[in-house]
Amino acid sequence: xxxxxxxxxxxxxxxxxxxxxxxxxxxxxxxxxxxxxxxxxxxxxxxxxxxxxxxxxxxxxxxxxxxxxxxxxxxxxxxxxxxxxxxxxxxxxxxxxxxxxxxxxxxxxxxxxxxxxxxxxxxxxx
Amino acid sequence: xxxxxxxxxxxxxxxxxxxxxxxxxxxxxxxxxxxxxxxxxxxxxxxxxxxxxxxxxxxxxxxxxxxxxxxxxxxxxxxxxxxxxxxxxxxxxxxxxxxxxxxxxxxxxxxxxxxxxxxxxxxxxxxxxxxxxxxxxxxxxxxxxxxxxxxxxxxxxxxxxxxxxxxxxxxxxxxxxxxxxxxxxxxxxxxxxxxxxxxxxxxxxxxxxxxxxxxxxxxxxxxxxxx
Numbered sequence: 631x632x633x634x635x636x637x638x639x640x641x642x643x644x645x646x647x648x649x650x651x652x653x654x655x656x657x658x659x660x661x662x663x664x665x666x667x668x669x670x671x672x673x674x675x676x677x678x679x680x681x682x683x684x685x686x687x688x689x690x691x692x693x694x695x696x697x698x699x700x701x702x703x704x705x706x707x708x709x710x711x712x713x714x715x716x717x718x719x720x721x722x723x724x725x726x727x728x729x730x731x732x733x734x735x736x737x738x739x740x741x742x743x744x745x746x747x748x749x750x751x752x753x754x755x756x
Numbered sequence: 757x758x759x760x761x762x763x764x765x766x767x768x769x770x771x772x773x774x775x776x777x778x779x780x781x782x783x784x785x786x787x788x789x790x791x792x793x794x795x796x797x798x799x800x801x802x803x804x805x806x807x808x809x810x811x812x813x814x815x816x817x818x819x820x821x822x823x824x825x826x827x828x829x830x831x832x833x834x835x836x837x838x839x840x841x842x843x844x845x846x847x848x849x850x851x852x853x854x855x856x857x858x859x860x861x862x863x864x865x866x867x868x869x870x871x872x873x874x875x876x877x878x879x880x881x882x883x884x885x886x887x888x889x890x891x892x893x894x895x896x897x898x899x900x901x902x903x904x905x906x907x908x909x910x911x912x913x914x915x916x917x918x919x920x921x922x923x924x925x926x927x928x929x930x931x932x933x934x935x936x937x938x939x940x941x942x943x944x945x946x947x948x949x950x951x952x953x954x955x956x957x958x959x960x961x962x963x964x965x966x967x968x969x970x971x972x973x974x975x976x977x978x979x980x981x982x983x
Contacts, residue, residue, distance in 0.1 A: 634831040637824035644817055644824075648757040702757055705809045750758040755766070 659745035670734050682722045689715050711740040764818040787844050793826045844893045851889035928966035
C-alpha cells in the first residue's frame with residue numbers, strides 16, 4: 631500500500647467525523663429546542679403538569695447525550711446548559727412563569743450556541 | 757471539531773509560509789516543516805492536558821491533522837523536486853570560489869560578523885582559505901576550503917592505508933548479555949564465556965561493556981562494585 635494512503639485516509643476520516651458531528655449537534659439542538667417550545671407553550675397555558683412532564687422528557691433526552699457532548703463540545707458550555715435545565719425545572723415547580731420564561735429563553739439560546747460552535751462556517755474558523 | 761480541524765490546517769500553512777519567508781536563519785537545525793511540526797505539537801498537547809474544559813479530542817484531532825499533513829507533504833516533496841524547493845527552499849551559496857556574494861548575504865540577512873563567527877566555529881580564521889560557503893536549508897553553514905588549506909588525505913600523499921575501520925558490536929551491556937548481537941557476530945556463548953574467563957570474569961554480570969569488531973578486537977570494561 632502506498633505510504634501516502636494512510637495519512638490521506640486519516641485526514642478524510644477526521645473531516646468526515648467533523649462534518650458528521652456538525653449534523654448530529656444541529657439535529658440534537660433542533661430536537662431539544664422543539665421539546666422546550668412544547669414545554670413553554672404548556673407553561674403559557676398554565677398547564678404546569680404538562681410543562682414539567684415535557685421538560686423532564688427533554689432533560690432525560692439531554693442527559694442521555696452527556697457523554698457525547700462532553701467528548702465533542704466545550705465543557706463549560708455543556709455545564710451551563712445543564713445548570714439552565716435544572717433552573718427551569720425548579721421554576722416549573724414554583725410555577726413562576728416570568729422567571730421560567732426568562733430561563734427557558736437562556737436555555738434555548740445556550741443549546742443553539744452549542745450547535746453553532748460546531749457548525750462549519752467562516753465565522754467559527756476565523 | 758470542524759473548527760479545530762480547519763484552524764489547524766490554516767495555522768500549519770500560515771506558520772510554514774512565515775518561516776519560509778523569514779529565511780533560513782530562523783530555522784536552526786531543522787527543516788521548516790519539521791520545525792513547524794515540533795513547535796505546534798508541543799503546544800497543542802499541553803492545551804487539553806492543562807485545561808480540563810477543552811475536550812481531549814480537540815487536541816487529538818489537531819495533532820493527528822498535523823502529523824498527517826506533515827507526512828503527506830514529505831511524500832510530495834519526495835515525488836517533486838519543485839515542491840520540495842517550495843517547501844524547504846534551496847541551499848544558498850554565500851562564498852563562491854572565494855568570492856563573497858554580497859547580494860546573497862544581504863538576501864539571507866547574514867552579516868559579515870555572523871559569517872566570520874560561523875567560519876571560526878569551524879576552525880577557519882582566514883576567510884581567504886574558503887572556496888565555498890553554503891547556507892543549507894537547515895540554516896547551517898557548510899564550508900569547503902581551497903585544497904591547499906585542507907589536510908592532506910592518504911590518497912593525496914599517495915599512500916596505502918590499512919582498512920581498519922569497523923563498527924564494534926556490543927555483546928554485554930551493563931551486565932546484560934545481548935544474545936541477538938552474539939548470534940549476529942556468529943559466536944557461540946561458549947566463546948564468550950571463554951573470553952570472559954580469560955579476562956578474569958566469572959560471568960557476563962560482572963562486565964559493564966564488552967564489544968567485538970569485525971577484526972576480532974575485543975574491548976572490555978569491568979562493572980564497578982561487582983567482584
